Amino acid sequence: MSANQIVAAIRKGIAAGEYAYGARLPSVRDLAEQYQVSQQTAAAAYAVLTALGFTKTAAGSGTTVTAGPSADAHLGTFSPPDLTKGTAWKPTGPAGQASDETYLVRQSTAPPAWTDWGFSEGSDVVERHRVRRVDGIPVQHKLTVLPYAIASHRPDGHEGVPPMLAPVGAPPLKPPAGMRVADWLGWDVGHTECQITAEPMDPAASEALGMPEGSPGFRVVNVTKSGDGSTLYVTVTTAPLHHRITMEILG
Known part of the structure; x- marks a missing residue:
């Protein structure tokens, strides 16, 4: 499994509310064991999630969720102008x-x-x-x-x-x-x-x-x-x- 696939799985869980806002995610080692990948791949997945604003990582606190369940912002329905x-x-x-x-x-x-x-x-x-x-x-x-x-x-x-x-x-x-x-x-x-x-x-x-x-x-x-x-x-x-x-x- 690639880092992107792990990212997609965790994002899906966050969007569905399976990982609550503020919840602590598994350590890099545990995440690597969960998905049967190297710790480098697991760390890369967390890096992407942090770059996208879904998680944050702090010394002593591990990686926590910083996003809530998915929500849509519908800007409206418009007819094309000129x-x-x-x-x-x-x-x-x-x-x-x-x-x-x-x-x-x-x-x-x-x-x-x-x-x-x-x-x-x-x-x-x-x-x-x-x-x-x-x-x-x-x-x-x-x-x-x-x-x-x-x-x-x-x-x-x-x-x-x-x-x-x-x-x-x-x-x-x-x-x-x-x-x-x-x-x-x-x-x-x-x-x-x-x-x-x-x-x-x-x-x-x-x-x-x-x-x-x-x-x-x-x-x-x-x-x-x-x-x-x-x-x-x-x-x-x-x-x-x-x-x-x-x-x-x-x-």
């Missing part, structure tokens, strides 16, 4: 040049974990991986996953490869200014569910950002559903914790 005003990612300061690159496009099958997003296990999906940079430094990893049948849609009048199946290195195909990709491709968008968490990065994001696997980061998951409730596509955006995620509400 799409021409949206900026996917930009430098915080006045300087800096932003760029992005699609570096991996592949057809795969949905693993069990993706059933939470509405994909049937083993169903055919398309993954598109992108990395965004500021002044050449990677700042964001974005994974887009969609059913193969949805990815094969073409805009009206388009005769070439469907845009969502375009391979790495192909000339970019973008919708007209101010139009969503979903509208351009004729997808029946009903609504989008958004979840923002701070947690260890998955291997793909860690590699794309040049950070050690399991480094803490922001994870933004958008699950877009069609009018009948089926999943059209999912985007998973990962960024290091020192960046910001912002939203502007008009009106």
Whole structure:
């Protein structure tokens, strides 16, 4: 078992209330015995939990829980404003040049974990991986996953490869200014569910950002559903914790 798997198990217990706020967790030695791992792996798990704010470690007191059961903050439901005003990612300061690159496009099958997003296990999906940079430094990893049948849609009048199946290195195909990709491709968008968490990065994001696997980061998951409730596509955006995620509400 890896340190990240131990982190996930303890986080699940904290979220469910199994580990109460202020409760003392097992020592590094006991944790290592519990999960049959080295003490180094157990200590690494506690280090990640502390970095994420779930625990604290003090001499003489061991490691204690500093978070309560999970709770959701629902910011509301909004209709999209003028799409021409949206900026996917930009430098915080006045300087800096932003760029992005699609570096991996592949057809795969949905693993069990993706059933939470509405994909049937083993169903055919398309993954598109992108990395965004500021002044050449990677700042964001974005994974887009969609059913193969949805990815094969073409805009009206388009005769070439469907845009969502375009391979790495192909000339970019973008919708007209101010139009969503979903509208351009004729997808029946009903609504989008958004979840923002701070947690260890998955291997793909860690590699794309040049950070050690399991480094803490922001994870933004958008699950877009069609009018009948089926999943059209999912985007998973990962960024290091020192960046910001912002939203502007008009009106």
